[in-house]
Amino acid sequence: MNITSAQYYNDISGSQAGIKATIDGTEMFVPLDPANRHYAEIMRQVAAGELTIADAD
Amino acid sequence: MSKAAELAALIGSGQAQGDKNLIINGAMTVDQRHDGSSFTIVNGNSTTGVIADRFRVNETSGVVMTGQRVADAPVGFEYSSKLTVTTADSSLGSTEFHRMIQPIEGKNISNLNWGTSNAKTLTLTFYVKSSLTGQYYISVFNNAADRTLLKGYTISSADTWEKKTITVIGDQTGTWLTTNAAGIYLMWSLGTGSSYQSNTLDAYQAGFFMAKSDQVNLAATNGSTWQLTGVQLEVGDGPGTAFEHEDFGTTLAKCQRYFQNNGGNRTMFSSDVTSGSNYFSTLKYITAMRAAPSVTFSSNAANGFNTADPNPQQLATESFEVYKTATSTTGGGYYLFIYTIDAEL
Numbered sequence: 001m002n003i004t005s006a007q008y009y010n011d012i013s014g015s016q017a018g019i020k021a022t023i024d025g026t027e028m029f030v031p032l033d034p035a036n037r038h039y040a041e042i043m044r045q046v047a048a049g050e051l052t053i054a055d056a057d
Numbered sequence: 058m059s060k061a062a063e064l065a066a067l068i069g070s071g072q073a074q075g076d077k078n079l080i081i082n083g084a085m086t087v088d089q090r091h092d093g094s095s096f097t098i099v100n101g102n103s104t105t106g107v108i109a110d111r112f113r114v115n116e117t118s119g120v121v122m123t124g125q126r127v128a129d130a131p132v133g134f135e136y137s138s139k140l141t142v143t144t145a146d147s148s149l150g151s152t153e154f155h156r157m158i159q160p161i162e163g164k165n166i167s168n169l170n171w172g173t174s175n176a177k178t179l180t181l182t183f184y185v186k187s188s189l190t191g192q193y194y195i196s197v198f199n200n201a202a203d204r205t206l207l208k209g210y211t212i213s214s215a216d217t218w219e220k221k222t223i224t225v226i227g228d229q230t231g232t233w234l235t236t237n238a239a240g241i242y243l244m245w246s247l248g249t250g251s252s253y254q255s256n257t258l259d260a261y262q263a264g265f266f267m268a269k270s271d272q273v274n275l276a277a278t279n280g281s282t283w284q285l286t287g288v289q290l291e292v293g294d295g296p297g298t299a300f301e302h303e304d305f306g307t308t309l310a311k312c313q314r315y316f317q318n319n320g321g322n323r324t325m326f327s328s329d330v331t332s333g334s335n336y337f338s339t340l341k342y343i344t345a346m347r348a349a350p351s352v353t354f355s356s357n358a359a360n361g362f363n364t365a366d367p368n369p370q371q372l373a374t375e376s377f378e379v380y381k382t383a384t385s386t387t388g389g390g391y392y393l394f395i396y397t398i399d400a401e402l
Contacts (some may be wrong), residue, residue, distance in 0.1 A: 002099075011370035012335060012380055018372060024099065028353045028399070031372035035237055037346035037401060 001041045007054040019053060074245070074379040078301045079161055080243070081311045083288035085109035085136040088126040089309075089318045090121035095125040098140075110312035112285070113401075116155035118248070120146040120276035130286050131218040132186045133300065137286035140247070145279040154267055155276055157285060160402035162244040162314075163200070163240030164346060169227060171241075176227025181243070182297040185210075186218045186286040189275060194268040199227055202265040207258050209269065216282075220295050225290070228261045235396045237347050239402040243290065246283070247283055248274035313344045315401045323356065323393040330361040330383035330390030341376040342398065349373055350398035361390025374400075 004022045009029070011017035019030045030038045034052055045051035061063045087110040098106050098114050098121075106114040108124040116122065121144035130137045138157070146153075169177045181195070190212050197206040206228070210221045234240045246268035255266035275281050289300050325340040342350075357364040359381075367379040381392050 009368070012368070017368075017370045023351075026353055027366070029366075029369045029372070030349045030351045031349035033349035037199075038351045038399070051162060 001038070003042060003045060003051055005054075006042055006051060008056040010056045016056065058204055076301075076303075077291045077298070079165060079241075079290040080159060080288045081111045082109055082132050082308055083183075083286075083300070084113070084302065084308075085126055085130075085138050086305055087309050087312045088136075089312065091124075091126065093126050093128075095123050097143075098122045099123050101323070107316075107401075108140075109136065110316060111159050112138050113158050114140065114156070115158060116247075116276075118146045118149055118153035118155060118276055120144060120155060120248075121285070122155070122276070123283050127284070128185075129284065131220070131300050133330075134184070134286050137184070137186070137284040139282060139284045140275070142276055142279055142281045145276055145281075147274070147277040149248055149250045149274060149276070150185060151250045151252045153248075153250045154253060156244050156249075156267060157247065157283075158242060158244040159288075160239035161243065161290075162243040162402060163234035163236045163238055166240040167235040168234065169233070171227050171233035172229070172231055174229050176229045177292050178227055178294045179225040179290055180293050180295045180297040181223045182220065182289045183285060183286065184218050184220050185212060185245075186282075186284040187212050187273075187275070188215055188280070188282045189273050189278060190215050191273040192269070192271045194246045194272050195223060196242075196246060196267050198242050198244070198265055199228075199231055200234045200239045200242075201232060202242075203263060204228055204233075204261055205255070205264060205266045206244075206261050207255060207266055207269065209258060212273075220287070222295060226259075226261075231261065245285065246272050248272065248276050284397075296313050310344050313342075314347050314398070316398045316399050317343055317346075317350075319395060323358075323395055325391055325393050326381075327389070327391040329388045330386065332361075332383050332386045335380050335382050335391070336362075336381045336390075337378060339376055339378050340396070346374045346398065346400040347402070348400045350400040352377065353397045353399070354394045355397075356395045358393040359391065361385050361387040362392045366390065367394060 006021040109126045249268040253267040354366040
């Protein structure tokens with residue numbers, strides 16, 4: 001997967017809800033679920049030092 | 058043996074039961090993403106390289122290919138998934154490859170007892186057609202990609218449908234997950250660099266491999282094609298039973314566990330809205346997803362709101378919520394959007 005941006009986003013209460021990411025050119029909202037392949041790949045790239053997730057606005 | 062006794066034996070072996078095919082959408086009838094349209098497969102792309110549902114193409118070389126679900130199939134089928142090379146790459150790097158793959162969810166293989174001495178043997182049947190004749194390979198590997206079975210097949214005649222039957226023995230060691238993660242990966246190699254080549258065939262080996270060194274490189278020839286349909290993987294040691302055609306709704310529902318596209322059915326919430334107030338909607342999926350899905354929005358339209366994507370929250374396996382903040386006070390405010398949800402393996 002080619003992940004070009006990643007930023008946490010919050011729910012209405014201000015709690016972390018997921019990651020807004022651009023993956024293979026498509027913007028998507030990714031849940032914080034290790035069984036989700038996008039989330040797993042984001043975290044793999046973070047662990048490998050290849051990607052940084054920006055804080056929520 | 059009487060016919061009744063034969064049937065009883067088949068039922069006892071697990072071969073004659075309904076829903077015998079471990080492969081989803083083996084006849085390529087469901088194509089939620091493209092509905093038969095051609096698209097370019099982007100290098101390294103594992104998100105949008107799906108042709109017919111559940112059949113994904115991965116490629117990591119310099120080749121450019123198009124994918125399309127086409128109305129070209131052997132007798133008894135209507136569709137196939139087709140790859141066409143539009144920019145050739147005759148020299149594969151050691152870690153480069155192209156492949157078609159279907160991950161099989163672990164929850165669907167718990168009856169196979171793989172990783173134990175009771176591991177069941179499977180039979181794989183499929184129809185294949187290519188402009189390039191020669192030696193090809195399929196690979197069966199586990200979630201950790203540390204156990205692999207390589208099996209070869211030959212395409213004898215160019216541009217001619219050929220049926221292939223391959224025995225897939227069960228692995229008595231290794232870890233084969235039976236969770237909602239991928240339990241078995243079934244893969245057709247279309248060209249594999251040296252790092253993923255092995256000479257060990259017909260037996261499980263440690264590590265991850267995709268082909269032997271004599272695998273045809275589909276990408277070496279501009280305009281070359283490769284097509285697949287009628288894929289069935291069932292319990293039993295050959296020669297394989299007739300393809301299990303199931304009704305379209307059943308196949309679609311199976312595919313929707315992994316991907317749903319609400320297409321032109323735009324989702325709406327509507328009311329008189331007040332600037333600065335939040336408006337919510339809960340969206341329940343057509344069927345429960347394998348895992349909490351990723352969500353993509355498109356075709357947003359609004360009155361009383363901006364058209365930026367709505368804010369999703371509580372992304373779960375059966376539903377999610379969205380909300381928008383009104384940007385003006387108006388009667389007849391509304392917000393419309395199309396969404397897709399992706400819980401593929």
